[in-house]
Amino acid sequence: MLLLRRFPTFTLTLFSCILLCESNTLKARQTVRNFPDGFLFGTATASYQIEGGWNADGKSENIWDHMTHNNPCVTDDCLNGDVADDSYNLYKRDVEMARELGLDFYRFSISWSRVLPTSFPDKMNEAGVQYYNNLINELLKYNIEPMVTIYHWDLPQKLQEMSGWTNPHIVDWFSDYSRVLFEQFGDRVKYWITLNEPREICYQGYGSVTMAPQLNIQGTAEYMCAKNLLVAHAKAYHIYDKEFRATQGGTIGITISASWMEPETEDHAEAAEVMRQFEWGQYAHPIFSKAGDFPPVMKERIAAKSAAQGFQRSRLPEFTAEEVEMVRGSSDFFGLNHYSSVIVFKNESSLTYDVPSYYDDIEANGYQPSDWSGAASSWLKDVPWGFYKLLTAIRENYDNPVVFITENGYSTYGGLEDEDRITYYRGYLNAMLDAMEDGSDVRVYTAWSLMDNFEWMRGYTERFGLYEVDYESPERTRTPRKSAFVYKEIVRTRALDFNYEPNTTIMTIDEGH
Ligand code: GOI
Numbered sequence: 001m002l003l004l005r006r007f008p009t010f011t012l013t014l015f016s017c018i019l020l021c022e023s024n025t026l027k028a029r030q031t032v033r034n035f036p037d038g039f040l041f042g043t044a045t046a047s048y049q050i051e052g053g054w055n056a057d058g059k060s061e062n063i064w065d066h067m068t069h070n071n072p073c074v075t076d077d078c079l080n081g082d083v084a085d086d087s088y089n090l091y092k093r094d095v096e097m098a099r100e101l102g103l104d105f106y107r108f109s110i111s112w113s114r115v116l117p118t119s120f121p122d123k124m125n126e127a128g129v130q131y132y133n134n135l136i137n138e139l140l141k142y143n144i145e146p147m148v149t150i151y152h153w154d155l156p157q158k159l160q161e162m163s164g165w166t167n168p169h170i171v172d173w174f175s176d177y178s179r180v181l182f183e184q185f186g187d188r189v190k191y192w193i194t195l196n197e198p199r200e201i202c203y204q205g206y207g208s209v210t211m212a213p214q215l216n217i218q219g220t221a222e223y224m225c226a227k228n229l230l231v232a233h234a235k236a237y238h239i240y241d242k243e244f245r246a247t248q249g250g251t252i253g254i255t256i257s258a259s260w261m262e263p264e265t266e267d268h269a270e271a272a273e274v275m276r277q278f279e280w281g282q283y284a285h286p287i288f289s290k291a292g293d294f295p296p297v298m299k300e301r302i303a304a305k306s307a308a309q310g311f312q313r314s315r316l317p318e319f320t321a322e323e324v325e326m327v328r329g330s331s332d333f334f335g336l337n338h339y340s341s342v343i344v345f346k347n348e349s350s351l352t353y354d355v356p357s358y359y360d361d362i363e364a365n366g367y368q369p370s371d372w373s374g375a376a377s378s379w380l381k382d383v384p385w386g387f388y389k390l391l392t393a394i395r396e397n398y399d400n401p402v403v404f405i406t407e408n409g410y411s412t413y414g415g416l417e418d419e420d421r422i423t424y425y426r427g428y429l430n431a432m433l434d435a436m437e438d439g440s441d442v443r444v445y446t447a448w449s450l451m452d453n454f455e456w457m458r459g460y461t462e463r464f465g466l467y468e469v470d471y472e473s474p475e476r477t478r479t480p481r482k483s484a485f486v487y488k489e490i491v492r493t494r495a496l497d498f499n500y501e502p503n504t505t506i507m508t509i510d511e512g513h
Contacts, residue, residue, distance in 0.1 A: 032493075032496065032497045033430065034495045035494045036436070038443070039443065039444070039445070040104040040445070041104050041444075042103050042104055042105040042106055042145075042444070043106060043107070043449060044107035044108070044147075044407055044446045045449055045451070045453060046109040046154075046196065046453075047109045048081045048152070048153065048454065049084060049085075049453035049455070049456075050085040050094075051085075051087045051111060052082060052083040052089075053114075054081065054083075056088055057125070057127035057128065057131075058128065059111065059128060060117035060119075060156060061113065061157040062111065062154040062156055063164075063212040063213050064154055064212050065082075066157045066160070066213075068081070074457070078459070079454075080454070081454040083476075085478075090476060091134060094450065095138045095139055096509070098139065099513040100508070101450075101484065101487060101488045103491065104144070104145060105144060106147065106450070107446050108146070108147075108148065109150070109151070109154075109196065112151065114128035115129060115132070115177075115180065116156070116180065117156075118158070119158045121176050121180050129184055137188070140188060142513055143513070145191060146185075146189050147189075149193040149195075149196050150174075150192065150194050150236070151196065153197075153200070153201060153456075155213075164225075165202065165205075165206065165225040166221055166224040166225055168228050170228050171232045171235050172235075173232075174236060175232060175235040175236045178239060178240070182239070182244045186244050190249065190250035190251065191251060191252075192250060192253075193255050194252065195233050195254055195255065196255050197255060197257040197337055198230070198283040199256070199280065200257060202222040202225035203358055205225070207358050219315055219357045219360065219361065220315050220356070223317060226282055227317040227319065230287070230327050231319075231326065231327060233327075234326045237252055237253075237331065238330065240252045252332055253331035253332045253334070254330075254335055255335030255336070256280050256335065256336060257280065257336075257337040257339075257407075259279065259338070259341055259386070260340075260341035260383070260386030262342070262389070263343075263345075264343050264344065268346050273297075274297055274364060275344050275366065277297050278358070281298070284334070284394075286324070286327045286328065287327055287330055287331050288397075288399075288401055289397070292329075293319055305356065305360075309355070332402070333401065333444075334394060334398065334402065335406040336405055337406055337408070337448075338387055338405065338408055338428075339407075340368070340379060340380045340382075341368075341383040341385075341386030341387075341390075342366035342367065343366065343368065346363065375410045375424070376462040376463070377462050380410065380411055384428050387428050388434050388435050391440045391442065400441055402441050403440060403442045403443065403444075404444035405442060405444060405445045405446055406444070407448040408445070408446065408448060409425075409449060409464050410424040411455070412463050413463065414468060415481075416481045416482060417481075418483045419482070421481070421483045422483050422486050426486075426496060447487060449465050449466070450466060450467060451466065451468070451478050452469040453465065453469070465481065466484040467479060467481065482504050485502030485503070486500065486502055488502075
C-alpha cells in the first residue's frame with residue numbers, strides 16, 4: 001500500500017521537474033535562444049593595446065609609451081606596446097578576422113598622439129589620419145560598421161605634463177581633439193564612444209598606481225579627474241549633437257565599467273549600494289539619472305569626511321548648475337563594459353586604507369569567494385547572474401536606457417582549446433537575454449577581444465582574444481581559438497545554442513562578408 005502510494009508521487013515530481021526545472025531554474029539552457037531582430041554583434045580592441053608603431057610616421061609619445069620606456073619593468077613581463085600586435089601594419093588581417101567572424105561592427109580606438117602629435121589641432125599628422133582612413137575604409141568595404149572610441153587611456157604625454165585629467169582645460173583639449181575626429185572620419189563613422197571607462201582612468205591612474213600615469217594621489221586627484229572628464233565628455237557630445245549629427249546622422253555616448261556588487265548578507269545591502277554609487281554611479285548618475293550631478297551619497301559622505309579631516313572644502317569638486325545641465329542626458333546610449341562581480345561588506349575601519357582615500361570614503365570592502373571559478377586575471381570570476389543583476393539595476397535606476405555592451409570577455413594564459421572562455425561567453429549572453437526578456441533595452445554586444453593584446457600592467461601574460469596572437473613571430477600570426485568558431489556561429493545564427501560543437505579545422509569567410 002505504502003509503496004503504491006509513493007510511486008505516483010515520485011513520478012509526478014520527476015515529471016513536473018522536467019517541465020518546471022527547465023523553464024524556471026535552468027531557464028532555456030537546453031534549447032536555442034534567439035536574439036531580437038536588429039541586434040548587433042562585434043568585437044573590440046584599443047589603440048595602445050594592438051597598434052604598435054609607437055613612434056611611426058610622426059606619432060608622439062603618450063603616457064603608456066612614457067611610463068613603459070622610463071620604467072621598463074613596470075609591467076609583469078617587462079614588455080610594452082611598442083610593437084604589440086603590429087596592427088599599424090597588419091590592419092588588413094584584423095579586418096579579415098572580423099569578416100571571418102561575420103561581425104556587424106568592429107570597435108577600435110584612435111590614438112590621440114598619432115593624429116595630433118602636438119596634442120592640439122594646430123598640426124594634423126597626415127600619416128596617422130591615413131592609417132585610420134585605411135582601417136575604416138577596409139571595414140566598410142565589407143559592410144562592417146566602424147565603432148570608434150575617441151579615448152582609450154593613451155593620453156599624449158605633453159598633456160599629462162600639464163596635469164592631464166585634473167586640469168580643467170582638458171575640457172577644451174579633449175573636445176578640440178574630438179571635433180577633429182568628427183571632421184575627418186564622421187562621414188563614415190556612425191558609432192562614437194567618447195571615453196572608455198572613467199573609473200579606470202581616474203581611480204586607477206590618479207588615485208592608485210595600477211594604470212598610467214600612476215599618480216597615487218589618493219582621495220583628491222581621482223575626484224578632480226572625474227569632474228573634468230564628465231564635463232569634457234559632455235562638451236564633445238554637444239559638439240557632435242550641434243555641429244555634426246544633422247549631416248552625419250550618427251550616435252554618440254560614453255562607456256562605463258561596472259562590476260556587480262552583491263551584499264554579503266542583508267546587513268550589508270547599504271554598503272553594497274554605496275559601493276555601486278562610487279564605483280559606477282559616480283559616472284552614470286551625472287549623465288543618466290533624472291536629477292544629474294554626482295550621486296547624493298557621494299556628495300554627503302565626502303563633504304562630511306573632508307570637513308572632519310581638516311579640508312576647507314569637499315574633496316569632491318562641485319559641478320555648477322550649468323555643468324549639471326550640460327552633463328545630464330549627454331549620451332545616446334549607456335555603453336557598458338562588464339566582466340565580473342564582487343561580494344561587498346561594510347568596513348568602517350580606517351586601518352584598511354590610507355586616509356583620505358577613495359576606499360576610505362566608501363567604507364566597504366569587496367572580495368570574490370574562493371569557490372568562484374575564474375580566469376587568468378585575478379579579478380575576473382565567471383558570475384553570469386551578476387550580469388543579470390547589473391542590467392536590472394541599470395534598467396531600474398536610469399529609466400531603462402538603451403544599453404550597448406561595449407566589452408565583455410574572459411582571459412586565459414593562452415591555448416586554442418578555450419572551453420572556459422566558451423562557457424563564460426555562453427553564460428553571460430544567456431544572462432543578458434534573461435535581462436532583455438525582463439525589459440532591458442540591450443541593442444549591441446561586443447566581445448573583448450578580437451585578439452590577444454597588450455593587457456596593460458599584465459603585459460602579454462593574460463590573453464583575452466578570440467584569436468591567439470603569436471608574439472614570437474615577426475608576423476604576429478593570428479589563429480582562431482575554439483571560442484572564435486563558437487562566436488561566429490552565434491553571430492551567423494543570431495542565436496545562442498549551448499550544444500553547438502564547432503568544427504575547428506578551418507576558418508572561412510562566409511558569403512556576404
Ligand atoms: C577593460 O578594463 C579595458 O577596457 C580593456 O582595455 C582591458 O583590456 C580589458 O578590460 C581587460 O582587462 C572592491 C582583485 C573594488 C582586483 C572589490 C579582486 C574592486 C580587483 C574585488 C575584487 C575591480 C576592465 C576589477 C577594467 C579591474 C574591473 C579592471 C574592471 C574589482 C573588488 C577584486 C574590486 C578587484 N576591475 N577592470 N576588484
